[in-house]
Amino acid sequence: MFGIATQRSAEMGVADSGNWFALKTRAQHEKVVRDRLRKLGFEHLLPILLRVSQWHDRKKVIEAPLFPGYCFARLADEHRSTVLQLPGVAYIVGHGGKAEAIPHQEIEALRRLGRSGLQYEAAFSLVEGDPVEIIRGPLAGVRGTLVCRERSHHVIIGVKLIQQGAKIKVDVEHVRRIEDPATGGRIVDAGRLTQSEYALAAR
DSSP states (O other): OOEEEEEEEOOSOTTOSSEEEEEEEOTTOHHHHHHHHHHHTOOEEEEEEEEEEEOSSSEEEEEEESSTTEEEEEEOGGGHHHHHTSTTEEEEOEETTEEOOBOHHHHHHHHHHHHHOOEEEEESSOOOOEEEEEOSSTTTTOEEEEEEETTEEEEEEEETTTTEEEEEEEOGGGEEEEOOGGGTSOEEOGGGSOHHHHHHHTO
């Protein structure tokens, strides 16, 4: 189900420096972890969806985490042990037993999506597609992956570390394809191509 793009982020606090990390939370503890981080003054991010649930006699709007089981926090090295002791935190996501930082631009893209007022839905896997940049609207400058499904186009704004993202419907004229630097850095402006021409340019 689609949800209104909303998010919650903390004010700058004790951890207003350092890198962004994904905290794996215990089941249904995302908001608990968010509230603990906020109370301690850590900068954090918990993207959410507003879902409409049909009850017996009325509809109710429910907040649901965009990424079930995850909350993001910006941490200096000396604060990681403190965060790991918070109720609801299972571990800091990484590889080989080592925490791995998330690129700032991925977090900023999610923040901008949350402020945009646009609708999106969860993408529980990062599928392969064309790397693109949105060139029009409130998300202009945000980069993601363009996928085509049943004559509609979506850009997936993802967090590679957890292999999940948000999928937003776009007009193909509002994105441009980003070429691999190895090819000379050429960028094809999808807004000037028809859908069939875009497909050929992407090959």
